[in-house]
Amino acid sequence: MAKKSLIQREKKRKKLEEKYYSIRRSSKKEISLPLSLSDKREIQEKLQSLPRNSAPTRLHRRCFLTGRPRANYRDFGLSGHILREMVYACLLPGATRSSW
Incomplete structure (x- = not known):
């Protein structure tokens, strides 16, 4: 935060x-x-x-939830690690987890 x-x-x-x-x-x-x-x-x-x-x-764009100034995605308004957590929790429809 x-x-x-x-x-x-x-x-x-x-x-x-x-x-x-x-x-x-x-x-x-x-x-x-x-x-x-x-x-x-x-x-x-x-x-x-x-x-x-x-x-x-x-x-400067900031994360909507945490206020983090770096690694923001414009489409979601979230930082990278919050976006990843939300994808893992299935809170973002259409986003898939990476697995290889």
Whole structure:
């Protein structure tokens, strides 16, 4: 189980990302237009003034049950060892255990 403070920090980042999404997106579109260098610099400063944690690249997927940040499967939202346990317990329909 991940530390609760790390999970809360990730939730806070998600909330910030949603709050500043439209501002960040419109600024990115404006900066791609053919403008003068001074205008682009102003838009870049506006982007840099946004909170650092509002950037979508700072988000990290976590396991739905344990909060583990590594080895997550996007389809299930679970980490690898939890997924394996659920398959062995027959809780995921259609998933088969590997045996060779």
